[in-house]
Amino acid sequence: MTEDAGGKAPDGRGPSRRQLGRRALALGGALAIAPFPAGPAPAATRSARPTLRRGSPERAGLLPAHLRQLVTDAEAFLAPSPRRPWYAGAVLLAGRGGTVALHQPIGMAVRYQAYDEKTDTGVEFPADRQIPMAEDTVFDLASVSKLFTSILAVQQIERGALELEGKVAGYLPDFGAAGKQDITIRQLLTHTSGFRAWIPLYSAPTYEEKLRLVWNEAPLNAPGSTYLYSDLNLISLQLVLERITGRRLDTLLHDEVTGPLGLRHTRYNPPASWKPRIAATEDARKPWSGLDRGLVWGEVHDENAFSLGGVAGHAGVFSDAWDLAVLARTLLNGGVHGRARVLRPESVELMFTDFNTAFPGDEHGLGFELHQHWYMGAMATPRTAGHTGFTGTSLVLDPTTDSFLVVLGNSVHPVRTWRSGSAPRVAAGNALARAVAVRPAHGRAAWFSGMASATSATLTLPALDTSAGGARLRCAVWWDIEQADVLVLEATTDGGESWQPVPFTTKRPGEPARPHPAGTATGWSGRVWHRLTAALPAASRVSVRWRYATDRLYVGRGAYVDGLRVEAADGVLFDEARPADSARIETAGWTASAD
Numbered sequence: 263m264t265e266d267a268g269g270k271a272p273d274g275r276g277p278s279r280r281q282l283g284r285r286a287l288a289l290g291g292a293l294a295i296a297p298f299p300a301g302p303a304p305a306a307t308r309s310a311r312p313t314l315r316r317g318s319p320e321r322a323g324l325l326p327a328h329l330r331q332l333v334t335d336a337e338a339f340l341a342p343s344p345r346r347p348w349y350a351g352a353v354l355l356a357g358r359g360g361t362v363a364l365h366q367p368i369g370m371a372v373r374y375q376a377y378d379e380k381t382d383t384g385v386e387f388p389a390d391r392q393i394p395m396a397e398d399t400v401f402d403l404a405s406v407s408k409l410f411t412s413i414l415a416v417q418q419i420e421r422g423a424l425e426l427e428g429k430v431a432g433y434l435p436d437f438g439a440a441g442k443q444d445i446t447i448r449q450l451l452t453h454t455s456g457f458r459a460w461i462p463l464y465s466a467p468t469y470e471e472k473l474r475l476v477w478n479e480a481p482l483n484a485p486g487s488t489y490l491y492s493d494l495n496l497i498s499l500q501l502v503l504e505r506i507t508g509r510r511l512d513t514l515l516h517d518e519v520t521g522p523l524g525l526r527h528t529r530y531n532p533p534a535s536w537k538p539r540i541a542a543t544e545d546a547r548k549p550w551s552g553l554d555r556g557l558v559w560g561e562v563h564d565e566n567a568f569s570l571g572g573v574a575g576h577a578g579v580f581s582d583a584w585d586l587a588v589l590a591r592t593l594l595n596g597g598v599h600g601r602a603r604v605l606r607p608e609s610v611e612l613m614f615t616d617f618n619t620a621f622p623g624d625e626h627g628l629g630f631e632l633h634q635h636w637y638m639g640a641m642a643t644p645r646t647a648g649h650t651g652f653t654g655t656s657l658v659l660d661p662t663t664d665s666f667l668v669v670l671g672n673s674v675h676p677v678r679t680w681r682s683g684s685a686p687r688v689a690a691g692n693a694l695a696r697a698v699a700v701r702p703a704h705g706r707a708a709w710f711s712g713m714a715s716a717t718s719a720t721l722t723l724p725a726l727d728t729s730a731g732g733a734r735l736r737c738a739v740w741w742d743i744e745q746a747d748v749l750v751l752e753a754t755t756d757g758g759e760s761w762q763p764v765p766f767t768t769k770r771p772g773e774p775a776r777p778h779p780a781g782t783a784t785g786w787s788g789r790v791w792h793r794l795t796a797a798l799p800a801a802s803r804v805s806v807r808w809r810y811a812t813d814r815l816y817v818g819r820g821a822y823v824d825g826l827r828v829e830a831a832d833g834v835l836f837d838e839a840r841p842a843d844s845a846r847i848e849t850a851g852w853t854a855s856a857d
Contacts, residue, residue, distance in 0.1 A: 322357055353397065355586070452618055720809050728799065764806065768794050
């Protein structure tokens, strides 16, 4: 079942390696790409490839107050949001480096025995039969399952059994019918095959008839011409993997991923003995469900996966938060955890490489979505990878800060229509992003814009006499701003009646200076400090301000300004390091932050 997606097109800045990836991975040639620089404070870790352990926020290099806020925000969605709870319960896990600093269950894993469509209410189990969430509650991952299928495919690419640019029909001749002969493995992994979102395979009574539906399905769009998220891509990839390996997908998953990594709570078709530890999903009945099944609990929720015997490339994997954290740590380590290696580092790099540069806003690696503010929140960068699941699940990995976030909720319990959007995921992503401190460029504190949506925050210097000419503003600036939002440098010479943008130049270490002729900055700047220089207008009274403006939807990590100084030919007009000058700065929404 396809997860709901939406929101503003994220910032597309950042190097594209689509063509490099096409040439590099058959996988005879290794793709070596330099990592992005990390600006925030590092996690306390003794190993470049740490194994997962529990620890304090401080050990993880995270700010405790913001992790507490993450839980508080998540608990708010147990209440009507806006009319019904977004989920009956959830398990939250956040970490950085090798440390899990937060692992918190909230709400109920099993609360409702049915849904009453006449009153739009849930029929609760008696109190003694309801089951609270626990740290090890197991969830139906829904489309997060696609990541496991993608990892299995990349393993086969490593081994030479599968080619990234190989035609699917070369492995499955029947697949080439109905205009699908040119669809490639890469197009399946990046949802550019041309398939429509899904088809009701469950309507076909036998497995062979389900396959015929796939073989006879014609692309909605020409392969490679359009991004359209489709379950059929990963179902097709499952069929390829099973054909080239001679093993069922569930066997492959155990042999190649969950077994080596010790993921004891991750599998298809959990046994009946697991049921008390599994979060219930939906009272599945027509018309909102494709099948009449009643309360789905312990079996896969997705109708197509259910009809395929619970084992499918697009859905069907069950797991818990800790196992997903181990998977996250494995990928952030470059494919290894402890003594177990499941992927080469260059393969992980490709999974996190944007192959969809032709489709801005739909950035996608091999299996992983990239840079999606609509559920990653402020964790989103061009390198941030993740996926969501229709049942209320999500996994987000940020290589830039070496952090990871698992949000597992039962948001279709008791019915799928009770929730929409991804507000709890966004709130959790914002909180974890804020928990990664940004060190001031100078001294103990820097000016911080905050991360509020639908706001205009200003940081204003006192009026200065620049009439002698040649006045220049110098400071350090750091920004990570959602593309629809903006940081503006502007000045007034009429006491604030009107403000005009001030062009400026920024420079980060090791790179050429970058002009900002419109006086604005937005998008992702690498999460490092930049040196800024701006020529100020000549006037007897000039006030300069930073304005951070956001819309009502998503936000980035925000903006920081530090070391403000205005110089002219006849001397220093303003220096934030001087207490008397610093005291004259006016703020609205900005705060002095030591992080």
